[in-house]
Amino acid sequence: MLNPRRLAILRAVLAAGSINRAARNLSYSPATISQHMTALAKETGLTLFEKQGRGIVPTEAARQLADQAQSLLADFGRLDRVVADLRGGQAEHLAIACFASAAERWMPEVVRTVHRHQPNLTVEISLNEPVDGRGRRRPDLDIRTEPADGAGVHLDGYRRHELTVEELVAVLPAAHPLAGAPGLALRDLEGEPWVDHDIYDSPIGQIIQSACGAAGFTPRYAARLDDHRAALRLVAAGIGVAVLPRLAVAELPGGLVARPLVRPTVLRRIAVHARRDRRRADLIARAVAQLHDSARRSETA
Template structure:
């Protein structure tokens, strides 16, 4: 089995571009770093570095090994934290995977409820837009969004709970000519510059793209991002319009306006999937109850609660 410490050293040398730079960052001597690299090369049977001028250059094999070690080293760091938690009596843990707007708008309430119910519990939250494979561990609760017209998705080993259905809204500069309308037809956005906040073409991005296709056009993007906050900032700078879910309409700049959309309306469904887990069943039930509470609270117009399917 490879020594994780040597993998850390390999990654440090690649990042620093030299043995001396890595040694300084790791508080080791250059001789020690070089020795660990030689042992790692011998264990793997790989050429990890080649001379390049007065320095060294990582081989493709070394770069691939460093990339593949990312998750393993992250898992070991998590295991170290688990041991530390157990040492001080924090034995319980519950994990969530959700998208960014839910993490911002709902998870403070959920974590607060869990802290009250079980003060020693550690809550882990992964953003599934950034970690499509599920993050560092299998989540106890997975929160996803899906198109209203799509067939229900089910996950093996999980129970499905519909939380809300919500509309997506047009966000545009407050001085935009379309602000005189309370409702904007999608086709009116055909020639507008668009700002995308789902560059990875996730469920929300696909919902918006389908609505544009239904209206007979393809958005003319001037910027594509993976963060709705940044998209709102660009819209506030009058660089384009964007379409944002109701749950994400918080903390907006004052010079932006929000309008409803029609022809078609644009909406999505937010669904929680709870894992069947004998040990954490109580915590999972508490978290699901908290999610239903926060989903049921009034927020942006056109958001409505949906009973559990």
């Protein structure tokens, strides 16, 4: 079996550009680094470094091995944290996966609520759109976007709670000719350049694309990125218009307006999947109750 520590050292050597620099970064001696690389070469049966002039350079095999090891090492890091939890009584962390606007708008009160119940708790919040979750804990709470007219998703080992259904809105510069309308048909935006905040086509992006298809057009993107706040800045700069959930536009930058969408109304459903864990059932239930409260307040904001 390959030694994970040696794979990590290989990645450190490649990142640093030399054994000597990697040794300084890792607080090892160059001889120790060389010994690990020699042992890794024997374990794999690969030539990892070749002489070049007075030094050595990594082979293509070394580069490919280091690339492939990245996800494995992330999983080992997650396993280390699981072991630490087991040693510490298994109750020191609460892992939450959610999308960016939920992290921004709802997580402060959720964290405050669970800390009142368990002050020494560490809450780990990670984005589940668009990353695949490698290297993080299995979430205790997983907050997801769904099409409002679709069947609800159910995850094995989790209890599903619907939090809210919210409208998406068009965001435009205040000086835009369409900004004065009380509501906009989605088709009104057909000829506009768009700023897309979901370049990775996660669920919210799929909802927008489906609505545009129903309205008979495909958006023409002037810019695509994966951050709603940066997308709003591009709209404010006059690059284009954007369609975003209300939760993401609770605090608009100056010079922007949000207008309701009609024909069709574009909706998303937000659900939280709560892990079935009898040991931490009370803690998880408190977090879910706070999410329900935050979602209700968002609806009336």
